[in-house]
Amino acid sequence: MATWSQPDSGFSGNPPAMLSLKKYLTEGLLQFTILLSLIGVRVDVDTYLTSQLPPLREIILGPSSAYTQTQFHNLRNTLDGYGIHPKSIDLDNYFTARRLLSQVRALDRFQVPTTEVNAWLVHRDPEGSVSGSQPSSGLTLESSSGLQDVTGPDNGVRESETEQGFSEDLEDLGAVAPPVSGDLTKEDIDLIDILWRQDIDLGAGREIFDYSHRQKEQDVDKDLQDGAEREDTWSGEGAEALARNLLVDGETGESFPAQVPGGEDQTALSLEECLRLLEATCPFGENAEFPADISSITEAVPSESEPPGLQNNLLSPLLTGTESPFDLEQQWQDLMSIMEMQAMEVNTSTSEILYSAPPGDPLSTNYSLAPNTPINQNVSLHQASLGGCSQDFSLFSPEVESLPAASSSALLPLVPSNSTSLNSTFGSTNLAGLFFPPQLNGTANDTAGPELPDPLGGLLDEAMLDEISLMDLAIEEGFNPVQASQLEEEFDSDSGLSLDSSHSPSSLSSSEGSSSSSSSSSSSSASSSSSASSSASSSFSEEGAVGYSSDSETLDLEEAEGAVGYQPEYSKLCRMSYQDPSPLSCLPYLEHVGHNHTYNMAPSALDAADLPPPGALKKGGKEKQADFLDKQMSRDEHRARAMKIPFTNDKIINLPVEEFNELLSKYQLSEAQLSLIRDIRRRGKNKMAAQNCRKRKLDTILNLERDVEDLQRDKARLLREKVEFLRSLRQMKQKVQSLYQEVFGRLRDENGRPYSPSQYALQYAGDGSVLLIPRTLADQQARRQERKPKDRRKKKIQDSSKACYTSDK
DNA sequence: GCATCATGTCATCTT
DNA sequence: TCAAGATGACATGAT
Numbered sequence: 141m142a143t144w145s146q147p148d149s150g151f152s153g154n155p156p157a158m159l160s161l162k163k164y165l166t167e168g169l170l171q172f173t174i175l176l177s178l179i180g181v182r183v184d185v186d187t188y189l190t191s192q193l194p195p196l197r198e199i200i201l202g203p204s205s206a207y208t209q210t211q212f213h214n215l216r217n218t219l220d221g222y223g224i225h226p227k228s229i230d231l232d233n234y235f236t237a238r239r240l241l242s243q244v245r246a247l248d249r250f251q252v253p254t255t256e257v258n259a260w261l262v263h264r265d266p267e268g269s270v271s272g273s274q275p276s277s278g279l280t281l282e283s284s285s286g287l288q289d290v291t292g293p294d295n296g297v298r299e300s301e302t303e304q305g306f307s308e309d310l311e312d313l314g315a316v317a318p319p320v321s322g323d324l325t326k327e328d329i330d331l332i333d334i335l336w337r338q339d340i341d342l343g344a345g346r347e348i349f350d351y352s353h354r355q356k357e358q359d360v361d362k363d364l365q366d367g368a369e370r371e372d373t374w375s376g377e378g379a380e381a382l383a384r385n386l387l388v389d390g391e392t393g394e395s396f397p398a399q400v401p402g403g404e405d406q407t408a409l410s411l412e413e414c415l416r417l418l419e420a421t422c423p424f425g426e427n428a429e430f431p432a433d434i435s436s437i438t439e440a441v442p443s444e445s446e447p448p449g450l451q452n453n454l455l456s457p458l459l460t461g462t463e464s465p466f467d468l469e470q471q472w473q474d475l476m477s478i479m480e481m482q483a484m485e486v487n488t489s490t491s492e493i494l495y496s497a498p499p500g501d502p503l504s505t506n507y508s509l510a511p512n513t514p515i516n517q518n519v520s521l522h523q524a525s526l527g528g529c530s531q532d533f534s535l536f537s538p539e540v541e542s543l544p545a546a547s548s549s550a551l552l553p554l555v556p557s558n559s560t561s562l563n564s565t566f567g568s569t570n571l572a573g574l575f576f577p578p579q580l581n582g583t584a585n586d587t588a589g590p591e592l593p594d595p596l597g598g599l600l601d602e603a604m605l606d607e608i609s610l611m612d613l614a615i616e617e618g619f620n621p622v623q624a625s626q627l628e629e630e631f632d633s634d635s636g637l638s639l640d641s642s643h644s645p646s647s648l649s650s651s652e653g654s655s656s657s658s659s660s661s662s663s664s665s666a667s668s669s670s671s672a673s674s675s676a677s678s679s680f681s682e683e684g685a686v687g688y689s690s691d692s693e694t695l696d697l698e699e700a701e702g703a704v705g706y707q708p709e710y711s712k713l714c715r716m717s718y719q720d721p722s723p724l725s726c727l728p729y730l731e732h733v734g735h736n737h738t739y740n741m742a743p744s745a746l747d748a749a750d751l752p753p754p755g756a757l758k759k760g761g762k763e764k765q766a767d768f769l770d771k772q773m774s775r776d777e778h779r780a781r782a783m784k785i786p787f788t789n790d791k792i793i794n795l796p797v798e799e800f801n802e803l804l805s806k807y808q809l810s811e812a813q814l815s816l817i818r819d820i821r822r823r824g825k826n827k828m829a830a831q832n833c834r835k836r837k838l839d840t841i842l843n844l845e846r847d848v849e850d851l852q853r854d855k856a857r858l859l860r861e862k863v864e865f866l867r868s869l870r871q872m873k874q875k876v877q878s879l880y881q882e883v884f885g886r887l888r889d890e891n892g893r894p895y896s897p898s899q900y901a902l903q904y905a906g907d908g909s910v911l912l913i914p915r916t917l918a919d920q921q922a923r924r925q926e927r928k929p930k931d932r933r934k935k936k937i938q939d940s941s942k943a944c945y946t947s948d949k
Numbered sequence: 950g951c952a953t954c955a956t957g958t959c960a961t962c963t964t
Numbered sequence: 965t966c967a968a969g970a971t972g973a974c975a976t977g978a979t
Contacts, residue, residue: 829969
């Protein structure tokens with residue numbers, strides 16, 4: 141009953157004595173009622189408390205102002221559309237689920253979804269949407285099982301008790317779910333109205349869980365009366381609602397034909413109510429108020445036997461006007477459960493907030509997730525429902541099960557419910573409003589309607605947007621490089637293709653009419669250049685592309701292109717092919733490659749950038765292409781071409797001396813040709829050598845840098861070690877000094893007087909002994925020791941000078 | 950137009 | 965002595 145003792149806006153006016161009296165009355169009444177019900181005696185507490193003892197009611201319910209924040213929609217809607225006590229069922233479900241959830245939460249919050257599943261199973265209507273009987277009947281059947289399954293040992297006892305016919309007693313107490321309007325007194329109606337309003341104020345709407353329920357409600361909404369009719373008294377509405385064919389449970393969202401509850405239904409409800417009462421009276425619920433539970437009880441038993449005390453207990457906390465924070469928290473929890481992501485963190489935070497809510501806050505106390513209080517189960521139920529969306533829906537109503545999980549579960553809050561459906565849903569949902577933000581309930585809640593939708597919706601939107609943005613980002617991140625690479629590849633390939641296509645004919649035209657059949661081979665070579673091995677040395681065909689190259693030369697070209705890694709000769713390789721149709725494709729860019737600064741760059745990429753646009757080549761004409769190709773050739777290639785050297789520069793340069801001589805011997809070459817060939821070979825080799833030299837130079841520089849870094853590290857390490865040594869040396873000196881002073885201070889002469897430090901000193905002997913000597917002597921010895929190193933140095937210097945002198949001689 | 954870089958080439962030296 | 969390689973210096977082209 142801590143809730144009651146908590147000062148709150150609704151109960152601030154209650155003095156401590158009143159609070160204690162409330163507690164006493166509520167507990168006592170509950171227990172007493174239960175006991176009476178157990179023994180089969182019907183006790184109509186309502187008559188005593190509600191009607192006959194207004195002060196008590198006031199005490200328990202708190203000041204009338206507590207009702208100010210109640211909402212009328214639930215009552216109206218309920219009365220209008222469904223007439224039956226859907227809340228009784230809802231509250232049963234809600235209560236049980238909340239209790240179970242709270243129990244589970246005590247262990248772990250992640251188990252909430254499971255818990256909620258069980259809880260809703262308790263409420264599931266076996267008859268489905270079109271069950272002929274009341275929801276209460278369904279509740280009876282499955283609620284018992286569900287309770288058995290879910291409830292702990294404590295609950296099991298209650299359950300057994302309920303099974304033993306508790307229902308009848310509760311019925312006597314007024315726990316009968318289907319309220320018959322005729323039985324209701326005005327006060328009862330007022331209480332019910334208050335309870336409904338409170339539920340609405342809390343923003344709980346059961347229809348939120350069930351989208352199908354909304355649709356159904358929309359259908360049913362046609363039957364709903366206008367606003368004036370909604371304001372009718374509950375009794376009248378209840379009578380009308382009872383007359384209606386289809387009833388929709390505001391919490392469960394289950395639609396069922398509105399029939400007058402039979403004995404079984406009442407019994408079932410009574411069982412539920414009995415459980416609630418047991419929970420309220422049991423030690424588990426002693427510490428906490430059960431406004432929601434009690435409200436559910438009272439609502440479930442709006443008729444005669446509704447214990448006012450219970451109502452008061454339930455209502456008083458609810459009467460507090462602070463519902464927005466609760467809704468926010470609930471939204472957070474909803475979001476967490478919906479997202480099912482990082483549930484631990486968010487759940488923890490929110491739940492902590494809820495748990496840590498000041499006890500004085502009625503919302504927190506009543507609807508917070510305090511694990512100890514069954515009342516908290518309401519909230520947890522809400523979370524559970526949201527968390528396990530699909531399960532929840534399925535549990536709520538079999539109809540919902542048919543709905544796709546996506547539409548039913550998490551998307552519901554996101555999608556702004558239609559105003560039309562809102563009214564209907566609102567009418568049916570009382571407790572749902574407690575746990576769901578108004579927009580979820582259909583935004584019919586005037587109090588917190590506009591504020592709450594934003595947080596949850598915004599959160600959900602943000603979350604979803606975050607996910608979407610993340611996906612987009614990932615896509616973009618993945619796309620940018622990929623796209624870039626693809627673009628590059630395309631560009632390269634295109635360029636390469638264009639190069640091949642454009643240059644192969646150009647080569648034909650520009651070349652001396654050598655075989656033009658190898659254009660394809662040239663393209664293949666160019667394309668395969670990227671994958672060619674790095675056997676640069678063997679593949680060198682630089683400067684030798686005189687147009688007489690054979691297939692082997694083509695292969696060389698390919699290899700050479702692949703050897704770009706550190707062989708800049710690939711440019712030459714292509715150059716050599718300027719007369720050779722096959723490598724001609726490489727010609728344009730190869731010349732440029734000569735100045736390419738990227739050794740590792742693939743020729744394909746190079747040619748793409750360097751090659752003139754294919755269209756330009758085509759348009760430019762063969763002459764232009766020939767000029768371009770000529771420009772791409774190296775001087776030696778030009779010379780070799782001019783001199784009609786019968787073999788490629790590659791061979792000229794890379795062949796071993798013996799083979800090279802044999803090659804020269806095979807042909808009848810003039811002196812000019814031979815000279816040119818030798819120059820080509822020399823320059824080619826020199827070029828390679830220069831490249832290697834530069835590479836080595838670069839490596840040397842890099843190695844030097846590395847060495848410098850290593851040396852710097854070593855230097856720093858040595859410095860650190862030196863510092864450490866100096867520090868340790870200083871410490872040792874200090875220790876020696878302290879020991880010296882200690883020993884010297886303990887020395888005494890024959891007369892027992894201490895020695896004067898100015899006259900005597902201690903001297904360490906080589907054998908470890910310590911001698912007391914006059915200070916003068918000690919100073920002399922010290923001077924001698926100081927001189928020794930100097931003398932040694934002098935000696936060394938003298939010796940060295942002597943040595944130099946003798947060597948000079 | 951200048952600076953920088955990469956590359957090619959030549960002259961020279963070394964192996 | 966010659967071939968091959970190494971290297972400094974210079975020129976050239978591209979950026």
